[in-house]
Amino acid sequence: MTDINIEDFEIKEFNTIIIGSGAAGLNCAIHLVDEGIDHSKIAIITEKLGGGTSFNSGSDKQTYYKVSLIGDQLDSPVEMANDLCARGAMHGDIALIEATNSIREFFHLVQLGVPFPHDQFGGFVGYKTDNDPKQRATSIGPFTSQKMGKCLLKEVQKKDIVIFDNHYALNILVDNTKKRSEAIGVICIKTDELASEKNLENIINSIKIFKARNIIMATGGPAALYKHSVYPESQRGSLGLAIKAGCKLQNLTESQFGLASIKFRWNVSGSYQQVIPRYVSIDKNGNEIEFLEKYFPSFHQLSKAIFLKGYQWPFNAERIENFGSSLIDLAVYYETEILDNKVYLDFTQNPVNYEETMLDPITIEYLSNSNALASTPLDRLKLLNPKAIQLYIENGIDISKEYLQIAVCNQHLNGGISGDIWWETNIKHLFAIGETNGSHGIYRPGGSALNSGQVGGLRAAQKIGNVYMKMESLNRDEFLQLIAPELSLIIKNINSVLFKKSLMNIDQMAPPQFWETIQDRMSKFGGIIRPVKDLFEEGKNVIKQIYNLNTLLILQNNNEIIEYLRIRDALLTQQYILESILNFHESNGKSRGSYLIIRDKLNESFNERYVIPPGDLIQFKFIMSDNILKGEIQTIQSQAGIIKFEWEKVRDIPNEFGWFENIWKDFTNGSIFQ
Numbered sequence: 033m034t035d036i037n038i039e040d041f042e043i044k045e046f047n048t049i050i051i052g053s054g055a056a057g058l059n060c061a062i063h064l065v066d067e068g069i070d071h072s073k074i075a076i077i078t079e080k081l082g083g084g085t086s087f088n089s090g091s092d093k094q095t096y097y098k099v100s101l102i103g104d105q106l107d108s109p110v111e112m113a114n115d116l117c118a119r120g121a122m123h124g125d126i127a128l129i130e131a132t133n134s135i136r137e138f139f140h141l142v143q144l145g146v147p148f149p150h151d152q153f154g155g156f157v158g159y160k161t162d163n164d165p166k167q168r169a170t171s172i173g174p175f176t177s178q179k180m181g182k183c184l185l186k187e188v189q190k191k192d193i194v195i196f197d198n199h200y201a202l203n204i205l206v207d208n209t210k211k212r213s214e215a216i217g218v219i220c221i222k223t224d225e226l227a228s229e230k231n232l233e234n235i236i237n238s239i240k241i242f243k244a245r246n247i248i249m250a251t252g253g254p255a256a257l258y259k260h261s262v263y264p265e266s267q268r269g270s271l272g273l274a275i276k277a278g279c280k281l282q283n284l285t286e287s288q289f290g291l292a293s294i295k296f297r298w299n300v301s302g303s304y305q306q307v308i309p310r311y312v313s314i315d316k317n318g319n320e321i322e323f324l325e326k327y328f329p330s331f332h333q334l335s336k337a338i339f340l341k342g343y344q345w346p347f348n349a350e351r352i353e354n355f356g357s358s359l360i361d362l363a364v365y366y367e368t369e370i371l372d373n374k375v376y377l378d379f380t381q382n383p384v385n386y387e388e389t390m391l392d393p394i395t396i397e398y399l400s401n402s403n404a405l406a407s408t409p410l411d412r413l414k415l416l417n418p419k420a421i422q423l424y425i426e427n428g429i430d431i432s433k434e435y436l437q438i439a440v441c442n443q444h445l446n447g448g449i450s451g452d453i454w455w456e457t458n459i460k461h462l463f464a465i466g467e468t469n470g471s472h473g474i475y476r477p478g479g480s481a482l483n484s485g486q487v488g489g490l491r492a493a494q495k496i497g498n499v500y501m502k503m504e505s506l507n508r509d510e511f512l513q514l515i516a517p518e519l520s521l522i523i524k525n526i527n528s529v530l531f532k533k534s535l536m537n538i539d540q541m542a543p544p545q546f547w548e549t550i551q552d553r554m555s556k557f558g559g560i561i562r563p564v565k566d567l568f569e570e571g572k573n574v575i576k577q578i579y580n581l582n583t584l585l586i587l588q589n590n591n592e593i594i595e596y597l598r599i600r601d602a603l604l605t606q607q608y609i610l611e612s613i614l615n616f617h618e619s620n621g622k623s624r625g626s627y628l629i630i631r632d633k634l635n636e637s638f639n640e641r642y643v644i645p646p647g648d649l650i651q652f653k654f655i656m657s658d659n660i661l662k663g664e665i666q667t668i669q670s671q672a673g674i675i676k677f678e679w680e681k682v683r684d685i686p687n688e689f690g691w692f693e694n695i696w697k698d699f700t701n702g703s704i705f706q
């Protein structure tokens with residue numbers, strides 16, 4: 033192996049490094065400058081500028097959530113905080129901060145040019161989104177987050193903040209000699225410098241080291257874990273970075289799933305459902321059936337569920353009974369995952385037994401108010417929302433001629449890294465903002481993810497600007513001494529995975545096969561169906577793969593090193609998610625949020641009962657109970673190499689807001705930031 037001399041590495045130094053260039057990371061960079069950090073002391077490191085979820089995903093009406101601001105509508109930060117955490121497992125103080133600062137961050141975006149609609153009086157109109165009793169939601173159309181990203185990027189460039197593009201962060205450097213561990217830097221690989229053959233020296237040359245007083249993780253959600261996903265392909269996720277650094281994580285059981293098209297990844301929510309399309313399943317022999325009618329007693333009830341799916345997009349354990357809209361997702365899951373069929377939406381014909389007079393009154397009213405009553409789903413869609421058809425045409429799918437393939441897809445992780453009220457993690461000087469921060473609870477109102485990402489960036493910048501603004505930390509020698517072992521280990525690992533021999537007696541895999549095993553495992557144990565059976569054993573398989581990764585993975589060239597690092601990250605993340613799910617089972621957790629809990633025995637002390645879905649879906653009979661665990665948050669952290677769980681009591685929404693003169697003094701002397 034090539035000898036390395038740490039003195040040969042260039043070390044770039046900044047006050048704050050932000051990893052990730054999505055809406056959360058970019059916004060934070062702007063606020064850091066506003067908080068007084070010189071632009072030359074801030075850097076953004078990113079795998080791909082323009083990649084990630086914010087820049088590449090959207091939906092029928094992509095939503096931003098904030099306190100209601102129009103007309104005589106009564107609202108307040110406390111009311112919004114109540115709604116953010118009403119359904120459980122979210123801290124009240126964090127909810128209050130997200131609600132209070134939603135106004136400031138919303139207007140920040142307006143100032144930067146995001147064209148949120150307002151009326152002739154300047155009132156920002158709103159609508160109701162899921163889990164929202166008011167009309168706090170707003171949108172600029174299907175690409176709200178993309179426009180946010182573009183406006184924020186323009187401002188970052190205007191402020192002359194340096195962006196290190198094509199930099200994959202593989203290690204957050206931590207000084208564990210302190211009483212409370214501190215983040216001190218980041219190790220990256222410059223991906224566009226990797227050679228197309230195997231060459232260790234080239235890898236060593238592509239390693240870039242950054243020293244920083246503060247590090248902000250804005251790396252988005254763990255998007256590559258599931259086979260069926262509506263995250264953009266450019267988003268992979270890096271929760272493993274935080275796990276390796278020693279972060280505490282929370283609510284890893286709480287992911288969101290829903291129906292989406294898979295050739296072009298897009299949620300089939302809103303108008304795609306409101307026009308009552310036909311759901312068909314095609315088996316390997318080409319036989320086609322309309323499978324939904326097996327589970328609903330009448331066309332009336334089926335069409336009502338399809339219509340409601342438009343609003344009730346995420347799969348929801350509470351919407352299965354009484355022919356609720358999530359029964360559709362369950363039936364689609366059965367077709368694709370159990371029967372291995374392909375499922376499609378057909379807009380060219382009505383569902384079997386379709387009769388306009390049999391539609392539910394809400395559907396009729398909605399379609400007739402929208403002047404969209406017509407003879408086929410396609411004709412109704414042309415009248416209701418022609419852009420919805422155009423969007424698919426622009427992405428190579430003509431739904432007036434062909435079926436649209438769909439599946440139950442992973443969309444969001446409500447949990448993630450634990451942060452305090454400044455979004456700082458248990459590691460000092462390490463912050464986590466955006467989707468990588470796990471501030472949300474079991475349910476979240478649509479649009480609250482984008483708000484939370486903006487608020488988190490503001491809060492981290494405020495703490496840094498007021499408390500952590502000085503550069504002084506370790507000197508160069510101290511830094512080099514601390515990071516040398518880490519760097520050697522990285523190079524040793526890369527060398528061993530790259531230059532090993534193929535072994536006949538071990539199942540070695542190329543990256544695509546490895547991803548398949550990771551994703552199959554998530555579908556089986558971490559999707560909408562969560563059986564306890566075999567989960568413990570599967571967890572052991574994950575650990576084996578983590579330990580033996582260097583032997584198991586076959587790489588052809590240097591470019592694939594990034595796949596190795598991503599797989600390592602995904603395995604660690606998977607280990608934490610599956611361990612969290614197992615711990616949830618062991619804590620007698622019930623079905624909630626976007627998943628069904630499946631266990632063979634009922635525990636009567638928690639009033640557990642089975643819910644039995646109709647027909648073949650009986651195999652998904654799942655547990656409901658009184659044990660909602662909504663007053664607690666499950667946290668997971670590795671301590672001395674052992675994974676520890678704690679169920680933290682949810683903190684209440686603060687209800688004392690201080691006396692003006694006193695707060696003014698504390699604000700002026702900076703003590704509110706401590």
Ligand SMILES: Cc1cc2nc3c(=O)[nH]c(=O)nc-3n(C[C@H](O)[C@H](O)[C@H](O)COP(=O)(O)OP(=O)(O)OC[C@H]3O[C@@H](n4cnc5c(N)ncnc54)[C@H](O)[C@@H]3O)c2cc1C
Pocket residue numbers: 051052053054055056057077078079080081082083084085086087089090091093094095096097177199200201202250251252253262263264266267268269270273298299443444465466467468478479480481482483485
């Ligand atoms: C289909 C879809 C629809 C959605 N609709 C809504 C909605 O209506 N309302 C709402 O509030 N939310 C919605 N969301 C969620 C919301 O869009 C995301 O939570 C949000 O955009 C995440 O922003 P972010 O800045 O945290 O991460 P991202 O925008 O994903 O950015 C992450 C960044 O980190 C970079 N990165 C990751 N790992 C590394 C690494 N190791 N090294 C360097 N760089 C790295 C990536 O390249 C990227 O630049 C939706 C999500 C999806 C998928």
